Amino acid sequence: MKFNGHDEICRKIIGAGFYSGGFEAANGSLESINSISFRSARDSDGHGTHTASTIAGAVVENVSLFGMARGTARGGAPSARLAIYKACWFNLCYDADILSALDDAINDKGILVSASAGNSIFPGTATNVAPGILTVAASSVDRKSYSNIYLGNSKILKGSSLNPLETKTFYGLIAGSTAAAQLQQQMQGISYFNGRNTSLLDTNGVFISLYNLYAAMIILQAFQVLFCKNNTLDHHTLIKGKIVVCTIEASTDNRREKCIFVRESGGVGMILIDPNAKDIGFQFVIPATLIGQEEAQELQAYTTTGKNPIARIYPTQTILKTKPAPEMAAFSSMGPNIITADIIRPDITAPGVNILAEWSPVAIEATAERSVDYNIISGTSMSCPHVSAVAAIIKSHHPSWTTVLNNNQQQIRRDPNGSQTTPFDNGSGHINQVAAMNPGLIYDFDSHDIINFLCSTGATPGQLENLTGEIIHCQNPLPPSYNFNYPSIGVSNMNGSLSIHRTVTYYGEGPTVYVGHVNNPTGVNVSVSSAELKFTKTGEKMSFRVDFMPFKKIGGSFVFGDLTWSNGIHRVRSPIGLNVLSL
Numbered sequence: 371m372k373f374n375g376h377d378e379i380c381r382k383i384i385g386a387g388f389y390s391g392g393f394e395a396a397n398g399s400l401e402s403i404n405s406i407s408f409r410s411a412r413d414s415d416g417h418g419t420h421t422a423s424t425i426a427g428a429v430v431e432n433v434s435l436f437g438m439a440r441g442t443a444r445g446g447a448p449s450a451r452l453a454i455y456k457a458c459w460f461n462l463c464y465d466a467d468i469l470s471a472l473d474d475a476i477n478d479k480g481i482l483v484s485a486s487a488g489n490s491i492f493p494g495t496a497t498n499v500a501p502g503i504l505t506v507a508a509s510s511v512d513r514k515s516y517s518n519i520y521l522g523n524s525k526i527l528k529g530s531s532l533n534p535l536e537t538k539t540f541y542g543l544i545a546g547s548t549a550a551a552q553l554q555q556q557m558q559g560i561s562y563f564n565g566r567n568t569s570l571l572d573t574n575g576v577f578i579s580l581y582n583l584y585a586a587m588i589i590l591q592a593f594q595v596l597f598c599k600n601n602t603l604d605h606h607t608l609i610k611g612k613i614v615v616c617t618i619e620a621s622t623d624n625r626r627e628k629c630i631f632v633r634e635s636g637g638v639g640m641i642l643i644d645p646n647a648k649d650i651g652f653q654f655v656i657p658a659t660l661i662g663q664e665e666a667q668e669l670q671a672y673t674t675t676g677k678n679p680i681a682r683i684y685p686t687q688t689i690l691k692t693k694p695a696p697e698m699a700a701f702s703s704m705g706p707n708i709i710t711a712d713i714i715r716p717d718i719t720a721p722g723v724n725i726l727a728e729w730s731p732v733a734i735e736a737t738a739e740r741s742v743d744y745n746i747i748s749g750t751s752m753s754c755p756h757v758s759a760v761a762a763i764i765k766s767h768h769p770s771w772t773t774v775l776n777n778n779q780q781q782i783r784r785d786p787n788g789s790q791t792t793p794f795d796n797g798s799g800h801i802n803q804v805a806a807m808n809p810g811l812i813y814d815f816d817s818h819d820i821i822n823f824l825c826s827t828g829a830t831p832g833q834l835e836n837l838t839g840e841i842i843h844c845q846n847p848l849p850p851s852y853n854f855n856y857p858s859i860g861v862s863n864m865n866g867s868l869s870i871h872r873t874v875t876y877y878g879e880g881p882t883v884y885v886g887h888v889n890n891p892t893g894v895n896v897s898v899s900s901a902e903l904k905f906t907k908t909g910e911k912m913s914f915r916v917d918f919m920p921f922k923k924i925g926g927s928f929v930f931g932d933l934t935w936s937n938g939i940h941r942v943r944s945p946i947g948l949n950v951l952s953l
Contacts, residue, residue, distance in 0.1 A: 382428065385453035386411035387474060392466030393459045403460055406732055411456045416733030416745060418456060423728035424755035425762065426450040435746050436534035438515055438686050439726045443744070446759020446803065450766075453478060482765070484758040486750035487716040488703035493794065495703040496715040501823045501854055502815065504761070505715050507796055508702040508722025508753040512695035512777060515651050515686045515724060515746075517659040519641060521672050522680035529641070529659030532651040532724075532746055533686045537613065537639050540680040543673055544612040544637075598628040598640070610636030613681050615669070617643040626738065629654040639683045641669070646700050650748045651724045653738040657683040694778045697788070698795045699723050702750060705794030706928065706947070710823070711862030712852040714947050719782075719796040722753030760803045767807060768877070792930050793945035798858060810940030811874040811884065813857040814911075822849050858945050859933065864920060865952045873913040874935070874942070876905040884935040884942070886914075891929035891948050893922030903935065920950040 388411045390400060400407050406414045413419045427445035434440035455471035457463060475481050485498035487507045498505050517533040518526050522540060598616035614637040616628050625642060632640045633656045640658035648662040661669065673679045699722055707715040729737070729745035737745055782791055782800060824834060825844035834842040852861045852870050859870060876882070884903040888896045899915035916933065931946040 382426065382452055383454060384451045385478060386456075387454070387471070388456040389467040389470045390459060391470070392464030392468075393462060395466070396464065397462075400459060405460055407459060411454045413456070413730040414732050415458075415461075416730045416736060416747075417458075417751065418454070419730045420725075420727040420745060420747060421751060421755040422452055422454065424725065424752065425759045426452050427728060433726065433744050435532060435726060435742060435744055438532060438534070438688050439513060439724070439746060440688065443726060443728075446756055447762040450759070450762045482758070482761050484754055484761060486754045489701040489749050490703045491701055493704045494706055494708045496705050496707065496794075497703065499705075499707045499709050499713065499715045501710070501713055501851075501856065502820050504757060505717045505797070506722075506750060506754040506757045507704075507716040507719040508699040508748070508750045509696035509719045509782065509796065509800055510649070510699060510723040511721045511725075512690065512692050513724065514649070514689045514692045516689060517657075517686040518684050519659060519661070519665075519669075520682045520684065521669075522678075523672055523676060525668065525672070527661060527665040527668055529661050529665070529683070530648045530651070531659040531686060532653045533657055533659055533683070535654075535657040535683075536685045537657045537683045540682045541638050542612045543641075543669075543679040543681050544609055544614050597623075598631055598642075599623075600631050606635050612637055613639035613641060613683065615641045615643065615673075618647075625652050625660075626654060626735075629656060629658050629738075632656065632658075639681075641681070641683070649723065650699075650701070651746050653736070653740075655738045657685075659683055694780065694783065694788075696721070696777075696800050697783050698791050699748065699750075701748070702753075702795070706862065707860075710827070710851050711949070712850070712860045713854070713856060714793050714797065714858040714860040714945060716795075716797040717858070718757060718798050718801050720753040720756040720801045722750055722756075723748045725752040727752075757801055760801060760806050763803070764806055792928070793858065793947055794928070798943065798945055805940075808877075808940070809942065810878055810937065811876060811935055811942040813855050813872065813944075814875055815855050819854045823851065823854060826851055858947070859916065860947045861918070862949050864918065864948050864950045867917065867919045869915050869917045871913060871915055872944075873911055874903065876903075876910050876912070877908055878905075878937075878940075879908070881906045882937045882939075884937045884940075887934045887936065889931045889934075891931035891946055893920060893924050893929060893950060894931070894948055895919040895921060896931065896933070896946070898933065918948060920948075920953050923950050923953065926951070 388409070394400065397403070400409055408414055423445055425445050426447050427443065428448050429442060429444040431442045432440065433443035453475065455475055457467040457471040482504065483502065484504045484506065487505050488495055488497040496505060515530060515532055517529045517531045519529050520526055597619040598614065614632045616632070628642065629640045637656065639656055640654065642658065642660045643666045644660045645662045648660045652660065698719065702722070705715040707713050724746050725748065726744060726746050729742050731741045731743055734741055736747065782796055783789060821834065821842060822845065826848050831841065831843060855873055861868060861870070882905050886898045886901060888898065890896050897917045903912045903914065905912065926949070928947045928949050932943050933946060934941055934943045
């Protein structure tokens, strides 16, 4: 292979392929699309490079994005090798291409399917939910990127973006009451906010939820901010040389595009009121930063009372060891599992907010038209490769076969408002790569469980034969899905008392005794058939029964608890989620 003009033997990438048949059948040839692409495994989008280097990137010192998040970069498993299977084109992924890539990957190496939970915020939106898929949510790290605003009254507003640019002096702030006067007449009678949660989608597929919409509506109406769309920025003479204040209007709004419209209209900077995306880094073509509701109120007070209001936007500063961390990302998709509700989803959470990793230098749309070798982006696509790296390390140490607290030693909360989380947010908790190497107990989930799951979804003998190459008949009666040997325990339709069964396998040195402890879900008494599990040697299996006895219905919603086995060294925790329909 040739890299940067030099012939080298690439020992990191041991295989590469691309799959475009499905895409081209639906859209025509790759070359007919008016965008950069390569008919090869080479990355023109940046996303694949970012995730691959997060998994197995080599150690590189003094890495940053224009000075932001500077440090030594390395993948989670830097000694691992990579096989690349490119199946997506122009942000579109067709099933035929994905399945072809998976078939080849299985034939080449055998795989663990580690998948993103999705970026859709709301309950029941978690994707990749079948048993056997490791479904990963996204949470934050203890690093923030602040691009602050200095006002003419000497006050400083906290802003957030990935902004390497600086307004060299103070510039006038343009208030929407002036520039949007004509627009107001068009907007009369239109309700932009309906008091419910509304999702906002940017071009990377990151959804942002707008909570407290009524309060936001009051602020935004009082400020009469610009929406900064192409047809609203016709007042070039008013905007030229000013810092323009914009806001999110609709689910299709593109944050980067807003800034491009401001630049084309002569603006020198942008302040974007975006309460629930304010901790997620975006890059813009001119100095720009995001602010939340509190900062928007201060800005409104200044612009409405001050004469000739001015401001200055400063470049991003990286702040380390921030607390609390981690927090669940605002965009991270949540359970319950809408296909098999007894299987709790997501499985686990990992870092997915403002992650620095390698990037394709030809992919400049997401980097504000700047070619870079490293980029900072967010999404469950960024958290998933962290888990893949840990899985690779575990596989290397165990060829045959987590925490729920932040750095304040309190339960992980959900960004941006610190609301309480459940296993439908973070599964079994935030990944702990060190503890994962020596877990103490594991829950084996094998091909028999997968067959039983497929049978429970109505798979026919013919379909099972196509999948396995063997004639297989489903059990009769079928085991319920809540009895699959999963590390989490979920029952989506509980009518009275119920018992479930699990089997654990011991991996450790010498005899040991694990003692069980239960945190009861609200309204349910829980007992375990064995108070202790006594193991004499590694590889030994022991089974137990968990009995649920509901005494109170909770309005048709899930209640949560957990079962923890501990031997004084290891704590093996299984989240419990129950939906009690009747007593």
